[in-house]
Amino acid sequence: MEQLMRGLPKPPSLKTLREMPPLARREFRNGMLFLSPWIIGFLVFTLIPMVATLIFSFMDIKITDGVLNPPRFVGLDNYVKLFNDNAVWNMRPNSTPGALWVTIRFGLIALPVGIFLPLLLALLMNNKYLKGQSFFRSMFYMPYIIPFVASVFLWGGVLNPETGWVNRILLAMGVPDEKLPGWANDINWVYPTYVIMGIWGIGNAMLTMLAGLQSVPTDLYDAAKVDGAGKFATFWNVTFPMISPVIFYNLTLSIVGLFQYFLVPLVVNAGTGRPGGATMFYNLYLYKQFFTNQNMSYGSTLAWLLFVVILLVTIVLFSTARFWVYYASENP
Amino acid sequence: MDVMNATLRRTRTKKALNSAFVTAFTAALLAIYLMPFLYMILTSLKTPTQIAIMGSPIYPAEIPTYTFNGENTNTYTFQVNRGGTLTELVIDMNDYVGKRLDVYNVPMPDGTVRKLALVAGFQRESVFIDPENPSADPILWTGGYYKSLSRPWIFSPTWSNYARVWRDIDYPRMLWNTFFYAFTTTIGVLVSCIIVAFGFSRFRFPGRDFLFIVLISTIFLPGAVTVIPTFTFFTQIGWVGTWLPLIVPSFFANAYDTFLLRQYFMTLPRELDEAAMMDGASPLRILTSVIIPQSYPAIVAVTVFHIVWAWNDYFGPLIYLSTRMDLQPVSVALARFNGIYGQQPQYIQAGALMTLIIPLILFFAAQRFFVQGIVITGVEK
Numbered sequence: 001m002e003q004l005m006r007g008l009p010k011p012p013s014l015k016t017l018r019e020m021p022p023l024a025r026r027e028f029r030n031g032m033l034f035l036s037p038w039i040i041g042f043l044v045f046t047l048i049p050m051v052a053t054l055i056f057s058f059m060d061i062k063i064t065d066g067v068l069n070p071p072r073f074v075g076l077d078n079y080v081k082l083f084n085d086n087a088v089w090n091m092r093p094n095s096t097p098g099a100l101w102v103t104i105r106f107g108l109i110a111l112p113v114g115i116f117l118p119l120l121l122a123l124l125m126n127n128k129y130l131k132g133q134s135f136f137r138s139m140f141y142m143p144y145i146i147p148f149v150a151s152v153f154l155w156g157g158v159l160n161p162e163t164g165w166v167n168r169i170l171l172a173m174g175v176p177d178e179k180l181p182g183w184a185n186d187i188n189w190v191y192p193t194y195v196i197m198g199i200w201g202i203g204n205a206m207l208t209m210l211a212g213l214q215s216v217p218t219d220l221y222d223a224a225k226v227d228g229a230g231k232f233a234t235f236w237n238v239t240f241p242m243i244s245p246v247i248f249y250n251l252t253l254s255i256v257g258l259f260q261y262f263l264v265p266l267v268v269n270a271g272t273g274r275p276g277g278a279t280m281f282y283n284l285y286l287y288k289q290f291f292t293n294q295n296m297s298y299g300s301t302l303a304w305l306l307f308v309v310i311l312l313v314t315i316v317l318f319s320t321a322r323f324w325v326y327y328a329s330e331n332p
Numbered sequence: 333m334d335v336m337n338a339t340l341r342r343t344r345t346k347k348a349l350n351s352a353f354v355t356a357f358t359a360a361l362l363a364i365y366l367m368p369f370l371y372m373i374l375t376s377l378k379t380p381t382q383i384a385i386m387g388s389p390i391y392p393a394e395i396p397t398y399t400f401n402g403e404n405t406n407t408y409t410f411q412v413n414r415g416g417t418l419t420e421l422v423i424d425m426n427d428y429v430g431k432r433l434d435v436y437n438v439p440m441p442d443g444t445v446r447k448l449a450l451v452a453g454f455q456r457e458s459v460f461i462d463p464e465n466p467s468a469d470p471i472l473w474t475g476g477y478y479k480s481l482s483r484p485w486i487f488s489p490t491w492s493n494y495a496r497v498w499r500d501i502d503y504p505r506m507l508w509n510t511f512f513y514a515f516t517t518t519i520g521v522l523v524s525c526i527i528v529a530f531g532f533s534r535f536r537f538p539g540r541d542f543l544f545i546v547l548i549s550t551i552f553l554p555g556a557v558t559v560i561p562t563f564t565f566f567t568q569i570g571w572v573g574t575w576l577p578l579i580v581p582s583f584f585a586n587a588y589d590t591f592l593l594r595q596y597f598m599t600l601p602r603e604l605d606e607a608a609m610m611d612g613a614s615p616l617r618i619l620t621s622v623i624i625p626q627s628y629p630a631i632v633a634v635t636v637f638h639i640v641w642a643w644n645d646y647f648g649p650l651i652y653l654s655t656r657m658d659l660q661p662v663s664v665a666l667a668r669f670n671g672i673y674g675q676q677p678q679y680i681q682a683g684a685l686m687t688l689i690i691p692l693i694l695f696f697a698a699q700r701f702f703v704q705g706i707v708i709t710g711v712e713k
Contacts, residue, residue: 009545012538020538027537030615034531035543037524041584045562046550052561124361129347129354136358138699140365145695145702147644149663150684153670154368157375157677163383165371171386199365204706211707256552263646267667283556290560291651303556310554 050307056300063294071297078301087285088302096277099285106281107258109191110198114254115247118205125206126213137210144203152267155197159183184268187275194264194279205250212243241326248325252317259310262287282306376682377489383677385483393485395434398449402429403466410472413456423451423459423470435463436481438473453478493682500672500679501665502658503686510661513578513649514642520582521589521638522631528585529593530619534605544594550587555647563651575659577652578645589634595708596630597623633705636698643691662687 020028032039057078061071082088090098097105124130125137143151158164161182170180181189216239224234262284265271271288273280286306290299375383377392407424433449438460440446448460451470458478460471497503532544566577604626605618613621624631646663653659657668666687673679695702 009541011542016538024537027535031531031535031537031540034527034535034615037583038528038547038585038590039543041524041581042546042550045581045584046553046558049558049561049565053557056560124354124358127354129350130358131351131355136362137703139362141702142692142695143366145640145644145691146688147646147663147666147691149644149646149666150688151368153666153680153684154372157681158368158371160677163677165367168386207703207706252552256554260554260556267646267670270671283554286556290563296560296564300560303554303560306554307557310552314552 053300053303056297057304059297061296078297082301099280099282103282106191110195113195118202119209121206122209125210141203143200151200152197187278190278208246212246216242244325372681372685375677376685378678379490389485392489394488395483397432398435398463399432400428414454437484447484493678497679497683501669506662506665513661514639516579517582517642518638524583524585525589525593529590529597532594533597547587572652573656578648592708593630600626633701636701640691
């Protein structure tokens with residue numbers, strides 16, 4: 001992460017490679033030999049497919065009735081279609097939301113939970129009064145390794161509107177039948193349901209934040225105490241800067257993950273967008289174009305827009321980082 | 333002296349109280365957090381009848397039924413208030429021979445509660461027989477709607493739910509598929525990532541840092557931007573419907589595991605490899621006899637992470653094996669199963685338990701390595 005922040009080092013020019021002394025040349029040859037599995041894999045499974053996706057987006061490639069139409073070049077047609085596609089952009093209230101808007105609306109709930117919940121848990125784990133810290137740490141992490149399909153069904157069971165425990169408890173507490181949440185089938189509750197179903201995914205973030213908290217040198221806390229800093233001031237001026245790289249790392253991964261979110265709606269709501277199109281996430285819409293409609297070129301166009309959006313968001317995030325992310329090694 | 337002792341004692345009590353409070357709070361939080369596991373275990377052992385009944389016990393239980401064996405062959409006539417008007421009800425006990433009758437807790441006018449079997453139930457009044465005395469006359473109970481009566485649940489786990497899932501999704505086969513997928517790709521990941529991580533950590537050459545940044549950037553690359561041509565290509569060469577598109581790419585190193593191993597290799601002192609180099613060892617020899625023997629914690633971490641990842645993987649097997657149910661791993665089979673048995677929570681929960689049990693065992697066996705591995709990648713990145 002820190003290396004990424006410093007910017008991309010320049011690839012070597014051909015001239016430097018040609019003028020290498022024999023020993024350096026051998027080092028280069030051996031090094032490249034060991035990197036070759038990844039370099040070949042990167043070319044075959046990443047770079048070439050990326051370029052192919054870009055080419056597909058300028059063509060018309062469709063399968064209709066099981067037959068591949070002869071591909072032809074159509075210029076920017078797919079992009080024109082994309083920028084006029086209501087199913088992507090629609091933000092008007094009281095109508096089926098566009099896939100990008102669905103993704104962003106969900107992110108407004110999911111991202112804060114995904115950062116603050118692990119942070120609060122890590123702070124709790126790091127509390128000096130907590131007994132059995134390593135036991136709790138393991139147990140809070142443990143659900144992270146549960147296959148997501150299984151954890152979706154476990155939470156889905158607990159949150160089942162008819163037979164689940166949560167609604168039975170609410171009912172017992174006196175919530176009238178018609179006011180019980182319909183969870184995954186309820187347009188007002190489907191995002192909180194997805195957030196709850198994803199709660200077991202916080203284990204990784206919690207552990208990295210905890211490790212960050214534990215690596216804060218104690219003399220910094222002592223110094224803050226001597227200066228008469230209160231609890232909040234200590235957190236804000238000592239703890240937060242010291243763990244900001246970990247928060248930044250988790251935030252970046254969460255945002256990149258958000259734009260690619262689709263497996264939960266695919267499994268829980270069968271990828272239909274129910275209820276009311278609220279779960280037709282961008283990436284789901286993209287895969288539907290390819291796998292269901294068999295429209296490779298439009299799917300590719302959506303994929304490139306996704307790539308550009310993620311790239312832009314990451315660039316913006318990295319450019320804000322120097323205002324709030326603190327790397328100790330930069331100021332020795 | 334006494335004053336100081338008292339102060340000390342007070343601080344100690346305060347500390348103990350704080351400790352008890354924080355620990356109890358965390359334990360309560362953990363209980364809520366892990367509650368679905370309890371739900372899963374209990375639900376997987378219930379009958380559909382129990383799940384559908386409001387107010388049924390939380391533990392798997394069944395309502396005892398009573399099978400009438402014809403100890404009484406008489407015919408009775410009752411004047412029954414079915415819901416307003418009195419109607420005549422004729423009960424021929426011969427009609428109930430061999431029938432399984434539901435048992436209810438029935439409060440009697442004398443204040444006792446008796447376990448009686450329902451013969452005919454209506455809104456205001458119902459007819460019961462006493463299972464302990466089946467030859468006696470049926471009892472007309474006038475206490476209200478029989479459905480409002482509580483039922484004498486007894487603990488009774490339905491283990492056959494597991495057998496049903498085991499058979500219906502051909503679980504042994506799905507398990508073997510998952511194991512095969514996890515095993516072969518673990519080999520691929522270990523071999524390729526160790527080699528590549530060695531290249532990144534032990535050689536200095538122009539372009540290395542550039543390539544390393546490219547490697548790390550692929551973590552942020554959305555899979556959608558490569559999947560369409562890749563899938564099309566695998567279709568063209570006839571690999572869709574086989575394991576190959578899932579296994580072969582694992583032999584070409586991935587960013588996460590390479591990064592983890594590279595970070596670990598960087599911490600190993602160079603003196604040993606330099607000594608081996610002086611003795612004329614080739615780079616490959618240095619890797620196998622100097623680096624790998626020192627790197628077991630990182631290698632085990634990559635192994636367990638990868639097995640868990642493969643067990644969890646859903647999308648890859650879903651798209652490449654959608655036409656071949658016999659080759660699918662448990663995650664895909666479970667989701668398919670949900671499509672069929674969506675309204676039968678007991679089967680879904682039994683299936684979920686069978687899906688998560690192996691990663692769970694692996695986690696408890698190798699906890700230390702999970703924690704270490706995360707700390708290596710997450711903090712230093």
